[in-house]
Amino acid sequence: MKIMILGADGYLGWPTAVDLAFKGYNLMLVDNYLKRKLMSKYKKKPLVSSPKLNKKVSLLNKRKCNVDYSNIDCTKFINLNKLVASFKPDAVIHYAELPSAPYSMIGYDESWTTLQNNLQTTLNLIWSIKNLKKSCHIIKLGTMGEYGTPNIDIEEGWINIKHNGRKDKFMYPRQASSLYHTSKIMDTDLLWFYVRMFQMQVTDLMQGPVYGILENEFMEINNLHNTYSYDEIFGTVLNRFIVQATTKQPLTVYGSGNQIRGYINIKDCLKCIELAIKNPPDNGDMNIYNQFTEQFSVNQLAYKIKKALKKIDIDVVITKINNPRKEKEKHYYNAKNNSLMKLGLKPTLLTNDEIIKIAQYVLKYKKNIDKSIINPKTKWV
């Protein structure tokens, strides 16, 4: 089976590539290193740096994997269309989006760059696959952030509404709290339109904040890390907390810490991707799955880390700082996540052991940590 991965150099893209390559899939990895460039522009860096795709792919192929790569910019239609036409994928995993809420809120330029990159790449992919004239499953990373924090249960993508004695099934209403998350709502609008028009097959994975690292022997031996980010722009909360904890800094909770979200371990994210590959929708259908395993408030998350790291003699201090974001801090939150479990996902829960494993990984590279890039400088308003 031939799979193209857009954004294959990223935090999720690269572990996905390794995972699928060793499972025998024929892969085409695509990345133009836009996120690396932006991280360098804003003077942020991941915990451990990693070589680019040429090096990584040649190491994979030495292990009898069947992987190729291309550095095209997916926002250029002519390039993506040509690559899709020549590789003829059976599925495309679409990670090629700017994924940072703070980045999208810096100013005008960053807001347009986020919209343009994310929407044009998605549109280009849609038309490239239409031009391919064969079934090809788009697996698109969405985000739980598209739903916002509604006062009713969050269903998986769709909701049945009764109104004035009549009923219909709708896309679950979306209302995000960053321009990045809004760009993902717009992506969903775009995909759902063309699914109906062009009879495409799309799976939209509404993912919660991801944490952790892939434990993989090939990656460890060859020093091919995923981009574990902990900075204020590209980092995610749990990864950042663990960096703070292991360097004796207080965990900085934004605002009251009562914000609840659904979280997922990166190992489970990879399992979900494979479940999506193996369960394509019919032509003209769009599967939407909520891709998280547990929901916590930020306070609960911080306390879990404190409790776990106590066991390896790390004393964690938790502190609250002004919330740089504009978001509800007190809200109902009950999101459904049965679909991926039904397909076979066995969740990796956020146990003490899992937290300790991530902390031990971070401790190994402690000397790389730059404390100056952690505190939030990007404010929503």
Place this chain on the structure above:
Amino acid sequence: MKIMILGADGYLGWPTAVDLAFKGYNLMLVDNYLKRKLMSKYKKKPLVSSPKLNKKVSLLNKRKCNVDYSNIDCTKFINLNKLVASFKPDAVIHYAELPSAPYSMIGYDESWTTLQNNLQTTLNLIWSIKNLKKSCHIIKLGTMGEYGTPNIDIEEGWINIKHNGRKDKFMYPRQASSLYHTSKIMDTDLLWFYVRMFQMQVTDLMQGPVYGILENEFMEINNLHNTYSYDEIFGTVLNRFIVQATTKQPLTVYGSGNQIRGYINIKDCLKCIELAIKNPPDNGDMNIYNQFTEQFSVNQLAYKIKKALKKIDIDVVITKINNPRKEKEKHYYNAKNNSLMKLGLKPTLLTNDEIIKIAQYVLKYKKNIDKSIINPKTKWV
């Protein structure tokens, strides 16, 4: 009161400018003639051509109006930001979008041009007004097409949902049937996000297909027509039917003709715009009004025209052709439209007299009609 009109050369933009200019508003008209260029590219033309803004504005100012104009491209942020900063509008009427469903479905280039033009202009306007640092009301033309044809009543922008024993108010779910209409959904996503973040004032006018001409002495004397389009790409259904009727061609109903939509006379559209100007939302609020006065199926519309034109001895033939669009042809449709009535709109209904008036206008310019541009060549799939 200072009002900026983006897209001031268009079918709605120019009559709005004339109407508000004579009511004493201080206006800045903006247009880069993109629609004129596209009409010329696709070899379409309006019933009567009209001079550009320089000529039109000088004629307005001879009548003691207070009007200026600019030919900037609103997709260039630096230009729009500068113009907004210097003019300092109290309100901006945003018509500067590519408005054609068939155009947006021609191919990849047209789909991206539609998305990019419509979203970037809206984003640029949002940031220009944020940078202005004073209250400025954005009046945005949305479309009833954003809602699609749901099986429940269409409320005005928002809906209260009860679900599993809890409730919340949401943006009414949207599901369009062209890429153009989808771009308007995405516009709404964008505006609603920044209304909440930047405490902006936005009115989103969900307009049904507009028909007719503005009867205006100044426009008639000076031969300054609105762009009455009847072609397959830029024309709307009622205007097209009247051109077909007056040139002894059958009215071409797409598909079964059971598609129901809400329609509005252009004279009422202008009244709604002024009602919106006079009733701005609070900062951080978004008013959404359904802007149509009556709902008909395409068959009902065709029969109304047949019946009305019989009175001036025009025999109208109605015929059905394959629907070039992909849309539901049998569906429930009950859209609410109370809000603008409550603000004072007295609807101009589609009476025999109104139909005859439009037909008489079209007959005056009958020699201009190009029959070859009417039949649909643009297909959805």
